[in-house]
Amino acid sequence: MAPPSSTKAYTDAWLAGYDGTQFYTRTYAAAAPRAVLLYVHGFSEHIARYEWAHSRCASEGITVFAFDQRGFGRTALDAAHRSKKSSYGRTNLHDQLSDIEWWLTHLHKEYPGLPLFTMGHSMGGALILAFATRTSPPPSQESIALLSGVIPSSTLLLQFVSTSRPVRVAAETLSLILPNLLFDASLPNDYLSHDPAVKAALEADPMIIQKGSLRCLSDTLNNGERLYKHEYKNWPKNLPVLFMHGSGDRVTSFKAAQEFYENLPAEDKTFNTIEDGYHELVHEPNGVKEKYMDDCIAWMLERSKRPTQPGSTSSPPAAQEPAAETAPVVP
Template identity: 25%
Template sequence: MSEMSERTVTVTCPSGPLQVRTWQAGEPGWVALIAHGYGEHSGRYRWVAEQLAREGAAVHAPDHVGHGGSPGERALLTDAETVVADLECVRETAAREHPGLPLVLIGHSLGGMFAVRYAQEYPQHLAAIVLSAPVLGTWHVLDLLEYSEIPDTPIDPQALSRDPEVGRAYLDDPQVWHGPFKRRTLQAIERCLRAINHGPALRAPTLWLHGADDDLVPEADTRTGVDAVRGSRMHEHIYPDARHELFNERNRAEVLGDVLSFLNRELARTDTTRGKS
C-alpha cells in the first residue's frame, strides 16, 4: 500500500488566503473536493479523506472563510456565492496539479448547500456529487432571524453521532466555533437556499445520504430541497437511527461503502465516456 501523504497549503481565493488540506496515496485517478459544514473545519474529515485517498483520490479540503485555519471573523459568512467561488478556486488549483482527472464534490451539512449551489453554477466540472445531511429546502435554524437579538443556541454534541467520543472531540476542538449564530450568516444561508430552490436541476449523478435521527438538519426538511433540484440521476440512502455526521457515525464503514460503490460506478462511466471521445 502506498504511503499516505497529508499536506496543508495556502490557496489565494476570492475570500483571501484559505487553508487547504490535501491527502494522497500513490498516483491518483480522480479528485475529491470536500466542503465542510458550519462552524467546523476540514481537519474533522481526516478519516474519510484517508479512505478516499486509499481508493485513488487526490483529496482537497479547504477551510471556508472564517473557519479553521482560514482568515476572517469566526463563523461569519456574508455571501454564500463567495464560498462557492472559493470552491471553484480550489478546484482550479487541484486541476493544475492533477490535469484531466474527474472531479467528485462532497459536501456535508452547510457544505452540502455550498456543493449544490456550486453544481448549479459549474456543472461542467463535475463527474459526481455526494451530499451528506445537506442543508437544503428549509432549515429550522433560520427561525432565529425572528429574534431582535440572536439567542445563543449551541449545537448539542450528542446530536452529531451515536458515538460519544465524537461529541467530546467536537467540544474540545479549539478550531470549532462554539458561539452563537451570526445574523449575517443566517441571512446569507437564507439567500442561498432561495437561489438553490429557484435554480436548475442537478446534472451530475448525485448521492444523497441522511440519518433518520438527524435533529440538526432533519431529513424531511432537506427532502423538500432535494426535490427542488432533483436531476435524473439522483440516488439516496437514509440510515435508520443515524444522526447528523454520517462519516463519524457508528456505521461509518457502511456509509463509506455506499459512497465508494456509487463513485466507482459513476467514475467507471466517466472513463467509458472519455474512451469514446
C-alpha cells in the same frame, strides 16, 4: 504545497483564494489516483475532523483536497498564517460559492484528465448544491461541466426545528449594518453522533466555536430555503448526485432532503438513507461511518469509469493567479 511527511496521511499548505485570502488546505494524495474530490465542510467546523475519512478515500484511489472555509477553522483562527482580514464567522454566500469555483478550477489544473467530484456536509452540502443551481452569483458553465458528480450529506436545506421568521428577519436586517457581528448558533453535541467520544472531542476542540456572523447565518438559512423551494429546478440534468442523510438527524430536515431529491431533475440521482443516523454520519459508530464512506467511494469510482460530461474538456474559466503561498504549515 508542503513536502510529503512519513508521519502524516496528508500534506498541508496555505494557499491563496480568488481574492488573495489565505486558506488552510490539506491534500490526501492517492498513490494511483482514479478521481479527485473537493470537500466542503459544515458550519463551525474544520477539515482536521475528517482525517480518517479522507485517508480512506486516498487508500481507494481518490485524492482529496479540503480547505478550512473562510470564517472557520485555521483559515480564521491561525494567527500566524491567516490573512489580516480573516476572522471567525466572517463570510458570505457570494464568497463561499466563489471559493468553490476557485478550488474546482485549481484542481482541474493540478489533476488534468481525472474525474472531479465535490462533497459537502450540512452547510457545505447546501453550498455544493447551490453552486450548480444558483442564478446569482452564477458560476460559469465551464466550472459546472468539470464535475463528474456531487455528494451532499446531511444537507442544510431546512432546519429540523426552524428558526422563527421574526428572528430571521431581524437577523437579516441587522446583518446589513453589522454583517460580521457574531451570534450564538449552538446545538447540543448529543445531536451530532451516537458516539460519546465525538461529543467529548467537540467540547475539547478550540477550533469549534458554535457561533456565526449575522451575514453567514442569514445567507446559510436563506440559501437552503431557496434551494428547497425553487432553485432545484436549475439542476443540470446530466450532473449525477448522491444524497446521504440519516433518518435520525435532529439538526437538518431529513424530510426536506427527501422532497428536494424527488423534485430534482437529475437523470442520475440516488438517495441513501442511513437508518437512525444522526447529523454527522462520518462520525457514527458501530460500523455506520465505514459503510457511509464505502458507499460514497463506490459511487464516485463507478462514475469515474464513465465518459466525462460534455464540456468538461474545455479550458477552465480564466482566473487570476493566486498570490504567493506562505511557508508550508508546520504543526
